[in-house]
Amino acid sequence: MPIRVLLFFSKEQRRTTISSLYTVQTCSCAHQNRRYRAKTSWSVLSRMLRELKQLHLKMLILPEFGILIASLVFFCLWWHIKRSHLQRCTSLNTVTHLPIRQNGLAATIDSSASFQNSVVVQQPEYVAKNTKLSWWSQNHKDTLPSVSGIPRYSYKDIQKATENFKTILGQGSFGTVYKATMPTSEVVAVKVLASDSKHGEKEFQTEVSLLGRLHHRNLVNLVGYCVDKGQHMLIYEYMSNGSLEKVLYGEELDTLSWDERLQIALDISHGIEYLHEGAVPPVVHRDLKSANILLDHSMRAKVADFGLSKVELFDGRTSSLKGTYGYMDPAYISTSKPTVKSDIYSFGVIIFELMTAIHPHQNLMDYVNLASMQADGIDEILDKRLVGKCNPAEARELARVAYRCLRRSPRKRPTIAEVSQSILKIKQRHLSREETVSFAGDDITRMISRIEDQQVELSKMEVTVLKKHEKLIMEDRLVVSKAWQKLEWQTLRPFEEGSAA
Numbered sequence: 001m002p003i004r005v006l007l008f009f010s011k012e013q014r015r016t017t018i019s020s021l022y023t024v025q026t027c028s029c030a031h032q033n034r035r036y037r038a039k040t041s042w043s044v045l046s047r048m049l050r051e052l053k054q055l056h057l058k059m060l061i062l063p064e065f066g067i068l069i070a071s072l073v074f075f076c077l078w079w080h081i082k083r084s085h086l087q088r089c090t091s092l093n094t095v096t097h098l099p100i101r102q103n104g105l106a107a108t109i110d111s112s113a114s115f116q117n118s119v120v121v122q123q124p125e126y127v128a129k130n131t132k133l134s135w136w137s138q139n140h141k142d143t144l145p146s147v148s149g150i151p152r153y154s155y156k157d158i159q160k161a162t163e164n165f166k167t168i169l170g171q172g173s174f175g176t177v178y179k180a181t182m183p184t185s186e187v188v189a190v191k192v193l194a195s196d197s198k199h200g201e202k203e204f205q206t207e208v209s210l211l212g213r214l215h216h217r218n219l220v221n222l223v224g225y226c227v228d229k230g231q232h233m234l235i236y237e238y239m240s241n242g243s244l245e246k247v248l249y250g251e252e253l254d255t256l257s258w259d260e261r262l263q264i265a266l267d268i269s270h271g272i273e274y275l276h277e278g279a280v281p282p283v284v285h286r287d288l289k290s291a292n293i294l295l296d297h298s299m300r301a302k303v304a305d306f307g308l309s310k311v312e313l314f315d316g317r318t319s320s321l322k323g324t325y326g327y328m329d330p331a332y333i334s335t336s337k338p339t340v341k342s343d344i345y346s347f348g349v350i351i352f353e354l355m356t357a358i359h360p361h362q363n364l365m366d367y368v369n370l371a372s373m374q375a376d377g378i379d380e381i382l383d384k385r386l387v388g389k390c391n392p393a394e395a396r397e398l399a400r401v402a403y404r405c406l407r408r409s410p411r412k413r414p415t416i417a418e419v420s421q422s423i424l425k426i427k428q429r430h431l432s433r434e435e436t437v438s439f440a441g442d443d444i445t446r447m448i449s450r451i452e453d454q455q456v457e458l459s460k461m462e463v464t465v466l467k468k469h470e471k472l473i474m475e476d477r478l479v480v481s482k483a484w485q486k487l488e489w490q491t492l493r494p495f496e497e498g499s500a501a
């Protein structure tokens with residue numbers, strides 16, 4: 001404020017003007033809320049102008065004061081325009097973010113109109129890692145903003161990575177899945193949404209927004225996507241051992257060991273636990289089945305295919321039935337209301353599949369119901385490849401967990417955390433048993449090798465004794481022959497001398 005201007009004011013007026021200007025300045029520093037700040041600034045300014053007018057001073061003709069007011073007005077206008085532009089941009093992606101619990105990570109609920117009720121998790125380390133892929137897309141100026149920070153690729157990029165869609169990994173109701181190698185040498189699986197797919201674009205968007213925000217070591221991670229040339233594609237981390245369904249029912253000679261099956265059950269339960277209890281609100285998968293469990297190079301399992309996932313709503317809203325025959329919870333079929341307990345039911349079916357290698361489409365549930373009539377009924381339906389290779393007590397215990405998951409009343413079914421705990425206990429007991437066996441095995445091996453060493457020693461001793469004996473005999477023989485010669489010579493000598501005489 002130029003001092004010169006204030007000189008025209010009376011003492012009282014000067015004080016009012018200075019304090020008004022001071023208010024403008026401090027308001028702009030003190031308040032975080034910009035709208036409020038702008039509003040306050042405007043009201044203070046207009047009040048000040050009104051006061052100046054009342055003073056009948058011709059201040060505005062003074063160039064310094066005019067410039068100051070003009071720049072203040074300009075600044076406020078500029079700030080307001082910038083602020084509303086920023087707000088408009090953010091509302092296109094995410095609107096309101098409320099804090100949620102997420103395995104120790106801060107997470108938020110996205111209430112944007114485009115992806116209603118989807119779960120938002122703060123961008124994890126893994127996404128940052130994948131930003132190295134984005135150089136590829138950066139060259140393509142036509143790319144639209146990516147969803148949830150997941151790298152977006154052009155059709156050309158994918159065409160190149162899949163070598164013109166050469167290797168098919170599988171076919172689902174969503175479309176065909178191809179193998180691809182990214183420029184970083186990372187091998188991925190590209191799911192191409194079939195143009196006649198019954199899921200359509202809505203499902204595609206659900207999958208991108210949901211998968212892009214949910215990350216766990218037991219979920220198949222989404223590493224990119226493509227919306228280009230009328231095509232919709234999802235890029236996932238590559239699971240080299242394919243689906244659990246293929247491994248259980250395929251013609252591969254290699255079979256899953258009991259140990260591997262226990263680990264797979266535990267991995268699946270951890271994946272579901274993340275969806276049900278790590279994400280708030282909970283995510284119901286709605287299509288858990290062995291075809292949606294994928295196995296990596298070391299046979300560790302991850303839950304895949306969130307195309308049918310929906311965040312559980314607490315308003316009791318019902319929706320159309322989604323899922324796969326044989327895995328669907330009867331309570332869900334009758335109420336059409338998906339809950340986390342419907343997933344627990346499907347998981348129970350998967351546990352029995354793991355144990356029996358009987359597909360739900362081949363009357364698995366009939367066998368399971370028959371087996372439930374006896375305490376050791378599971379022994380009768382256990383996968384033939386496991387007979388004699390697994391501890392029956394462990395198998396029966398796991399079957400009991402699965403039976404609890406299949407209870408008719410959803411309320412009586414355990415939570416996924418309880419299921420995880422039970423499987424973990426079985427696994428730990430299995431490991432400790434194996435250690436004991438291997439300890440005992442170690443002892444026997446050590447004893448055998450000691451006996452073998454002793455045998456070698458004994459045979460060596462035998463050889464030495466024999467050699468010594470032989471030497472002694474030889475020496476004795478020599479002595480005897482010498483004595484014999486001497487005796488002979490002494491006996492014959494008188495005769496020889498006599499005859500000579």
Ligand SMILES: Nc1ncnc2c1ncn2[C@@H]1O[C@H](COP(=O)(O)OP(=O)(O)OP(=O)(O)O)[C@@H](O)[C@H]1O
Nearest residue numbers: 169170171172173174177189236237238239243291
């Ligand atoms: N990330 C992946 N890595 C390796 N193979 C995969 C991957 N995703 C899918 N596949 C293969 O592609 C097949 C089809 O997968 P997709 O998820 O499209 O269908 P689905 O789950 O079998 O059936 P639906 O879509 O009807 O649920 C799988 O069975 C699997 O063999």
